[in-house]
Amino acid sequence: MPPKAKVIVEVIPPKNIITGNPDAPVTLVEFGDYESEACAKANEVVKQLMDKFEGKMNFNFRHFPLTQVYQRSMKAAEAAVA
Numbered sequence: 001m002p003p004k005a006k007v008i009v010e011v012i013p014p015k016n017i018i019t020g021n022p023d024a025p026v027t028l029v030e031f032g033d034y035e036s037e038a039c040a041k042a043n044e045v046v047k048q049l050m051d052k053f054e055g056k057m058n059f060n061f062r063h064f065p066l067t068q069v070y071q072r073s074m075k076a077a078e079a080a081v082a
Helices: 037-052 073-081
Strands: 018-020 026-032 057-063
Touching: 026 037, 037 057, 057 073
Parallel strands: 026 057
Antiparallel strands: 018 057
């Protein structure tokens, strides 16, 4: 059996872009993709949590483009960072 081909995944450098109170005792971090329907649904839950716990939590979105599933996910993440 031949060895599996090495898969190289490009990673967008992490940037701590915090929404909400930066001194809040709770930080919610989401690793998401802009083309994923599941991530879009999770974003609705994040909005509700941010409203409910205003001032008590902050939110940090980390780009995790699913390039093997979504063709334009890397470009979407790069555009958001720009």
